[in-house]
Amino acid sequence: MHRTQIYFEESLFEALKQEAKAMGISVSAYIREVLRQDLERRKKEPKKRDFSEFRGMWADRDISEQKLREKAWKRFSATPMS
Structure with missing residues (x-):
């Protein structure tokens, strides 16, 4: 196990102590469990x-639903049927 030192505001530490006590475990065990x-x-x-790198990528293009449907139908109708 690794040992470390952490600084807590007084109110947070009091809350930690109360939770740990209610669970019947040490403050350290409580902190480990919460982190786990x-x-x-x-x-x-x-x-x-x-x-974010794609932001603005479509800024100069009409990508409205209507326009996309028109393009899709043009491609579909231009495809020869067998």
């Missing part, structure tokens, strides 16, 4: 993707 649960929850969450 948070890390497990984060593993299950889908990764957030950063699409």
